[in-house]
Amino acid sequence: MKKLTVFLASTAAALALAGTAANAERATDGDLKILFWQAVSTLNPYLSGGTKEIYSSSLTIEPLARYDQTGTLTPWLVTEIPTVDNGGVAKDMTSITWKLKPGVKWSDGTPFTAEDVIFTWQYCTAPDGGCAQKAQYEGVKSVEALDPTTVKVTFTEPKYYPYSAFVGAQSPIIQKAQFKDCVGAKAPGCTSANFGPIGTGPFVVKEFKPNDVVTYVANPNYRDAAKPAFASVTLKGGGDAPSAARAVLETGEFDYAWNMQVEPEVLATMIAKGKGKIETAFGTQVERINLNWFNPDPALGDKRSTKEAGPHPALKDPAVRKALSMAIDREVIDEVGYGEAGKPTCNIVPAPDIYISTTNDWCLKQDIDGANKLLDEAGWKKGSDGIRAKDGVKLSFLYQTSTNSVRQGTQALVKDWWQQIGVASELRNVAASVFFGGDPASPDTFQKFYADVEMYTNNFDGTDPEKYLAEWLCDKIPSPANGWQGQNIPRYCNPDYDKIVAELAKTGDLAKRAELAKKANDMLTAEGAHIPLIHRGQPSAISNTLAGVNMNAWDSELWNAADWSRKK
């Protein structure tokens, strides 16, 4: 099956190649203007985990294989994707062998070899290096060159999903000759290398002003003689999302702008000017409301939201958790805050297609009466103030999220619906830099969760949800003991769930993996660890004069910039 999709993808790519190569020539289409409203601070993605750095560097440096717009692995600097069937992956899943494309050159004209691939691994895993993408190389025991165009990656233990090192925009190959003196603690000091990495990609960095603008020119040694169509790229940073959208859609000063988090009706008025369009790539981002399974009562002091505080007095009742979800009209949230850039969901693993479950689709339809009935039956009686209570416990929740006009709109809507089922909520919004800042001293981080419910978006990298589903294991609960570093934010704990995830880690067969992942996903929503709201896409503004853009949520959005051209 996998072989077939790879085959299909490569034929499609070949067709596309043939289609554009017929009339294209390198560097004939002038300047491509890209706007990133969060400015780029470095062009070395190994020194910054930020999306903007990963995207901007993807114009110059490339990985061995990438995900295309459907999430399928596509060979990039290699001849084929190694699988067990073609012998590229060892039967016991402990090693993977990549065959590099012959004749690929760095932009300075020197040949691209297996040594560079090995060096990239050494660079990122060097002690004191502070490599931001270390997770990509987790479990890698060694990387060795069998010959100048063959690289063998060996894992410490069987790895059932071996495509993480050197795959995707997060782990591109850097040139050994350029970075050899920049390993470990010396890495951040190599300014000229970090600000202008030599790569195999379609463009070469000409000038870089940190936190302002990057200019690129076409790579004279790019492996396809007809590409890229643009002679240069200007990547400008700064501003905010609405003004970036305006620059592309309304004034046409720029060709491409990334991350358009703007209310749909505002975008609609800009699109009406006819200069551009919004395209959305759906990855795995899900906006969700996490329910706190532990008691966050401030009276408990430092113990709140930890195991010592005990279960949440109201949210421990499954009926309450389900009623909260039933009362929400996801369609309306989508319409008001997201428009084209979102769709209602009841899953925490919303993509790729093989992992999509439909078991919990009951939540897509708002059911206020049903929720009221459920709470009545569970013994929560409305008081004189219209708020339900049972045994002295009131259904009144502190609802926190980060500061963002779309989120505050959602908060207002949800508060209104919960009011209708007799649940009071107090809204709180925290500045995003504090909320997501992870400072263990701050009480307002999403990890500490000093609130009853909280809302934010999370996703997983790549297409495999195994690591992501492992976030809800009992031992991943954040607590003072682990410096609040666990990812199990709702503090959900169920031994049955742990068993499913453990099984997933030991399963190699894709269909079986999908089945287990669905089971785990269904369990989380059904048991009410969280309330999934919206499957969020990544909307970008694209000028009508730009051709060849293929929005990709699984890799860099600029992954196929070599194929972009100006419409004539």
Added chain:
Amino acid sequence: MTDATTAAAPQPPARSLTREIWGQFRKHTGGLIGLCVFIFIVLAVFVGPYIHTIDPNKIDIRAKNQGPSVLHPLGTDNLGHDMLAQILAGGRISLAVGITAMLLSLVLGTLVGVISGYIKKLDGPLMRLTDLFLALPLLPLLLVIIMLFRDTLRAAFGPETGIFILIVFVIGITSWMHTARIVRGDVLAVKSQEFILAAKSSGMREWRIVLRHILPNVMSSIMVSATLGIASAIITESALSFLGLGFPSDFPTWGRLLFDGANFLQINPSRVIWPGLAISLTVLSVNYLGDAVRDALDPRMLKR
């Protein structure tokens, strides 16, 4: 001063000080208009919700982004909130915060300014304290204050009152310094004049000198900083709310309405115009009001 007493002597005793001030105030046209506008805003904001009875937090998603209509005289926002109701509710909070925070900073500033201007020994330490407060970085200070006291105040007074007290306190405590500086300068100037010396040599108590002779003479500058204070308090509150440090998002204030509306400027300009107009009119009317009160209270003009 001697001719002032002779000029005051022939006046009939029935004409009290209050009437005299009012008479002086009426001569200031701008002040009168300012007073009317300010009273109108205060009345609208506090009485208005009894006439326009829509709940400001009621969401009617089908009626979003509407223009003015009989049901929604100022239209609706992108969630279907009634804008008029939001502006009236927002005005109550903004005005209450603005006036209370201004009063707090005024009292603090005047106290520090008068003491440091009048008592030479305390001048140095108090002015260094003022320097210290001026040098404090506002935002980290706010973060710390809010982190330390939010939950305590919330438990003691409930979420609304708790955050109100906190915000008024935070704005008051961080904006008194300029008043203190100005008042101190004026006190120093007034202190060296002969009538103070005369009052002192006649055996008047110090605090009476401050109250009867110095304060009326520095009232003009206090009034000016008060009027400016209301404006900056309203703006600071909105900045705080915007950063998520102020009132929860379901408590509309003028500043928050303005921030929220900015993105919708093209679709629905009235979302920005009305709250903006409300802030501007309040600030302007209070400014004129302060101007007129200053003129009316100025002893030199009074005795002319």
